[in-house]
Amino acid sequence: MKSIKIYICAALMVLGVSSCDSFLTTPPLDQISEDQWWGDKNQTEMMVKGAYQYVYGPNEVVLRDCISDNATHREAKYKEIGNGTYTTQSAAVKDEWKYASIAKLNYILEGIEKARNLISEEEYLRFNAEVRFIRAFVYYNMVFFFGDVPLITKTLSVAEARETSRQPRQEVLDFVLKELEEGVLPNIDKVSVTESGRVSKQVVNAFLSRVYLYEKNYEKVLYYTNEVIKSGKYELHPNYEELFRPQADASNKEVIFEHQYSSPLVVHELNRNLSPASSIYAGWSHVLGLQELVDDYECVNGHPVSECESLGCEYFQKRKDAEAETHRGEYDFRDPRLAATIMWPYWEWKVGGNVLSRYGVDDPDSKDYVKKETHMTGFLVTKWVDLQGEYADRTRGQKNMTILRYGDVLLMRAEALIELSQDLGEAVALINQIRQRAGMPDIAMASQSVLREKLRHERRIETAFEGLRYFDIIRWHIADKVKSGKVYGARLKAISDAMDNKFVEERFWNDKMYLFPIPQEAIDNNPNLVQNKDW
Numbered sequence: 001m002k003s004i005k006i007y008i009c010a011a012l013m014v015l016g017v018s019s020c021d022s023f024l025t026t027p028p029l030d031q032i033s034e035d036q037w038w039g040d041k042n043q044t045e046m047m048v049k050g051a052y053q054y055v056y057g058p059n060e061v062v063l064r065d066c067i068s069d070n071a072t073h074r075e076a077k078y079k080e081i082g083n084g085t086y087t088t089q090s091a092a093v094k095d096e097w098k099y100a101s102i103a104k105l106n107y108i109l110e111g112i113e114k115a116r117n118l119i120s121e122e123e124y125l126r127f128n129a130e131v132r133f134i135r136a137f138v139y140y141n142m143v144f145f146f147g148d149v150p151l152i153t154k155t156l157s158v159a160e161a162r163e164t165s166r167q168p169r170q171e172v173l174d175f176v177l178k179e180l181e182e183g184v185l186p187n188i189d190k191v192s193v194t195e196s197g198r199v200s201k202q203v204v205n206a207f208l209s210r211v212y213l214y215e216k217n218y219e220k221v222l223y224y225t226n227e228v229i230k231s232g233k234y235e236l237h238p239n240y241e242e243l244f245r246p247q248a249d250a251s252n253k254e255v256i257f258e259h260q261y262s263s264p265l266v267v268h269e270l271n272r273n274l275s276p277a278s279s280i281y282a283g284w285s286h287v288l289g290l291q292e293l294v295d296d297y298e299c300v301n302g303h304p305v306s307e308c309e310s311l312g313c314e315y316f317q318k319r320k321d322a323e324a325e326t327h328r329g330e331y332d333f334r335d336p337r338l339a340a341t342i343m344w345p346y347w348e349w350k351v352g353g354n355v356l357s358r359y360g361v362d363d364p365d366s367k368d369y370v371k372k373e374t375h376m377t378g379f380l381v382t383k384w385v386d387l388q389g390e391y392a393d394r395t396r397g398q399k400n401m402t403i404l405r406y407g408d409v410l411l412m413r414a415e416a417l418i419e420l421s422q423d424l425g426e427a428v429a430l431i432n433q434i435r436q437r438a439g440m441p442d443i444a445m446a447s448q449s450v451l452r453e454k455l456r457h458e459r460r461i462e463t464a465f466e467g468l469r470y471f472d473i474i475r476w477h478i479a480d481k482v483k484s485g486k487v488y489g490a491r492l493k494a495i496s497d498a499m500d501n502k503f504v505e506e507r508f509w510n511d512k513m514y515l516f517p518i519p520q521e522a523i524d525n526n527p528n529l530v531q532n533k534d535w
């Protein structure tokens with residue numbers, strides 16, 4: 001399969017830009033006139049491909065879990081959203097206000113019209129659909145975070161931009177859905193998309209499933225998830241852990257939409273940012289898991305790990321027996337997705353059965369030792385990390401970042417069935433497909449309310465550090481329960497001889513936080529923008 005990253009890099013070279021991180025989306029107009037730019041077919045295509053930088057990358061896929069109850073972050077930017085101390089001035093709030101991206105996407109859409117006589121009808125339909133999809137994607141995120149937002153669909157002068165005001169959430173949502181269903185879908189349906197990483201009919205169907213799920217329109221979720229399933233193009237990758245290692249990128253049939261990377265030009269720094277100091281990457285330990293998430297990974301027998309003792313489960317004693325100076329039995333015999341997602345104290349970095357390093361957060365002789373790095377929780381993230389890389393790969397990660405995958409589609413469908421209390425047997429079968437792939441026992445048929453909790457559990461475990469948890473706790477309206485009070489890290493000897501859990505921070509919640517505030521900077525530039533309630 002050809003992939004989009006090759007074209008993006010070609011675009012960079014033509015533009016004379018050395019880094020993919022900073023590449024331009026508008027042409028260098030001091031060197032070339034706008035008419036000249038859009039008078040060239042290849043340059044038009046480059047602009048369209050450049051629009052893909054506005055879909056999710058590592059910050060949205062991995063770091064967004066740091067603003068949920070799954071994790072915290074080394075840096076204040078994410079930490080303050082996580083613990084509820086953020087304000088209208090916070091950088092992470094400003095990051096979600098995407099009008100610079102919207103302006104560039106509008107500009108590219110207008111450019112495609114200027115270039116229309118140079119490109120084939122099929123190219124026109126495709127380019128138009130791709131950029132409109134990405135614009136709808138960006139708008140839906142803003143609707144989710146901010147509620148009412150200005151709806152700008154053409155290039156504005158600076159003066160015009162400063163006079164825009166917030167449109168009702170429903171109007172912007174209607175625009176997003178109409179664009180996707182009446183604009184993008186019919187156009188993309190007429191062209192053949194063979195390159196992975198580009199918008200295709202099934203990418204649009206999967207994204208519509210997500211939007212309708214978040215908006216609680218479950219009938220539509222059933223329709224669009226069925227479209228994806230019946231296309232027959234996707235299946236669960238047989239090995240959960242491998243799905244998040246770069247080695248499986250070329251062969252897996254689970255990913256529907258992803259942001260693609262390729263060394264040396266299109267790379268990310270997750271290998272260094274997620275890994276511990278003791279590892280091959282001399283990492284920075286940025287994303288810090290919380291004990292409450294780890295507790296949610298079941299016993300491999302399929303019940304909560306807290307119930308092993310009372311249930312007389314064989315693994316209760318086996319975990320105790322396995323406990324040693326440099327081995328923590330509590331993480332043994334757990335849902336295999338725990339080891340594929342989280343590094344815990346003395347977690348072993350293994351390649352081909354050989355242990356390359358141990359996460360030494362509780363080892364006084366290790367570079368990771370918690371007393372030297374006081375922000376540590378004792379849990380890091382291994383999902384997305386290339387275990388087989390060498391030192392230089394710390395800043396040239398090329399694991400593609402998954403935005404939509406088949407496993408998520410199955411869970412979205414199960415959730416819609418449960419919420420409609422319809423075909424609960426199918427919902428159970430869908431959840432069990434996910435569990436079987438993970439190596440976990442099936443769940444049994446149960447009432448709607450029990451299945452709802454099972455589904456929510458499964459979704460948290462299956463998609464941890466894929467950027468979905470924050471959206472889930474907001475739309476389920478449970479953030480007031482899961483984002484307040486004291487949070488803890490791992491049990492550590494470095495904390496006390498009794499191996500108490502490390503206290504991390506106290507978290508604060510106020511119901512105004514179901515919406516982000518409008519960034520103060522945006523209001524300063526445009527007094528028409530009214531702040532959200534209580535901010």
Ligand SMILES: [Zn+2]
Binds near residue numbers: 303305
């Ligand atoms: Zn058990």
